[in-house]
Amino acid sequence: xxxFNRRLAALNRSVDSLVCVGLDPDPQRLPAxxxxxxxxxxxxxxxxxxxxxxxxxxxxxxxxxxxxxGAAGARLLESLRERVGxxxxxxxxxxxxxxxxxxxxxxxxxxxFGFDAVTASPYMGWEAVAGLGLDPARGVFMVCRSSNPGGGxxxxxxxxxxxxxxxxxxxxxxxxxxxxxxxxxxASDVDSLRxxxxxAPRLSVLLPGIGAQGGDLAASLDALAGDxxxxxTLINASRSIIYAGSGPDFASAAATAAQSMRDRINSALTGL
Numbered sequence: 001x002x003x004f005n006r007r008l009a010a011l012n013r014s015v016d017s018l019v020c021v022g023l024d025p026d027p028q029r030l031p032a033x034x035x036x037x038x039x040x041x042x043x044x045x046x047x048x049x050x051x052x053x054x055x056x057x058x059x060x061x062x063x064x065x066x067x068x069x070g071a072a073g074a075r076l077l078e079s080l081r082e083r084v085g086x087x088x089x090x091x092x093x094x095x096x097x098x099x100x101x102x103x104x105x106x107x108x109x110x111x112x113f114g115f116d117a118v119t120a121s122p123y124m125g126w127e128a129v130a131g132l133g134l135d136p137a138r139g140v141f142m143v144c145r146s147s148n149p150g151g152g153x154x155x156x157x158x159x160x161x162x163x164x165x166x167x168x169x170x171x172x173x174x175x176x177x178x179x180x181x182x183x184x185x186x187a188s189d190v191d192s193l194r195x196x197x198x199x200a201p202r203l204s205v206l207l208p209g210i211g212a213q214g215g216d217l218a219a220s221l222d223a224l225a226g227d228x229x230x231x232x233t234l235i236n237a238s239r240s241i242i243y244a245g246s247g248p249d250f251a252s253a254a255a256t257a258a259q260s261m262r263d264r265i266n267s268a269l270t271g272l
Contacts, residue, residue, distance in 0.1 A: 003179035004117055004139035005204045008232035011057055011089065017262045018230075020091065020206070021052050021254075022238025023061040023080070027069075029243055031250045038072035044250070045076065048242050049083050051251035052258040058089035058116075058234050060206075081114030089116040091206070091234070095143060096132070097121035103131035110138060117141060119184055119206070122168060126175065136178035139204065144168050144196055147186025147209030165192060166199055173200035182206055182232075187215025194223035197231070204232040210261075218268045225272045237261055 001007070012018055025045050027036040034040035049059060061080060066073035084090045092115035096106045110118050110132065117139030120129045132140040145165040158164045172181050182204035185193045197205070205224060209215035217235075224230045241261065245253025 001137040003136040005176075005179045005182065005202075005232050007116075007137070008057075008089065008139070008204050008234070012232060015057055015087075016266065017055060017057045018233045018235045018265050019056045019258055019262045020058040020060050020089075020234035020236040021048070021056045021241050021258060022093070022208075022236050023048065023059055023242065024065050024238045025242070026065065031246055031248065033248055038069045038076070041069065041073075042076050042079075044242075045080075046083055047251040048254050049080070051255040052241065053084070053088060055255065055258040055262045056088060058091055059084050060091040060093050060234075060236055060238075062093040062238075078113055089234075090114060091116065091139075091141070092118040095119050095121045097124050097128035099124070100127050100131060103128060107131050107134070107138075117180075117182070119143060122172070126171065130175075133175065133178060133180055136180050139180045139182055141182040141184050141204070141206040142168065142172050144172070144183040145185050145189055145192040147188045147215065166195055169196040169199040169203075173203060176200075176203055184208065187217070187220040190216065190219045190223045193220060194226065197224055197226050201226075201228055201231070204234075206234045206236060208236045210235055210237055217264060218271075221265070221268045222272060230269065230272070235261075235265060 023045055025041045027041055030036055030040050030044050034044055066077040081090055097120055119141045120132055122129045122142045129140055129142055175181060183196060184206045185196055187207055187209035210217050241254050241257045244257035
């Protein structure tokens with residue numbers, strides 16, 4: 001098994017997709033014919049995976065939605081690896097970041113759940129993410145410039161010529177010795193996306209903010225491509241895919257939404 005970024009690039013090509021389906025199930029938003037409990041969430045999530053796998057490159061469960069259900073949620077999270085299968089990536093959206101000994105435990109948790117990569121928060125320093133990057137086959141996407149409106153209060157702070165997010169991108173590029181590091185870059189700030197890409201041209205990118213958050217797909221892809229072409233990329237959408245339908249046909253509606261997103265991305269890529 002080769003380095004994560006190389007695997008992602010190959011998978012982007014082989015499945016002809018950059019789509020990452022965010023598996024963020026809210027029991028209160030399940031279709032009416034499913035119970036608003038752990039059992040209903042399981043049926044919902046597994047049906048969405050089965051329906052959208054043809055159009056997706058990866059699936060990204062946000063751990064908060066699963067841990068909120070206690071042991072049942074943890075069991076569901078553990079079952080996702082087998083359901084997703086070996087031909088798609090499973091990204092654990094955990095945003096872990098802690099001291100070295102704790103991060104060693106998180107690395108073991110990543111492996112136990114079968115995640116191909118996880119998200120991490122490097123704002124406690126490189127000690128907070130270094131332990132996640134030791135296995136070349138496992139990726140680590142560091143939160144750099146997030147898509148949430150409040151992210152800029154920290155990420156844009158510092159020297160106006162090189163704000164914190166850009167310093168982080170440069171340091172991440174230097175740390176990418178195993179070709180398994182990536183950045184989380186939100187589609188809501190195209191200028192920051194372009195700047196971070198220039199600072200770290202060899203890193204992969206996890207791009208949220210295109211679906212329900214309304215990011216500009218064409219502008220984001222143009223910023224990602226720059227002069228070098230797009231890096232290994234996952235473009236995440238959660239609510240706009242998994243909640244595309246609210247009735248008994250929710251799975252087919254999710255498939256249609258995932259296919260539409262894949263086709264829009266591929267169409268935009270051909271114009272670069």
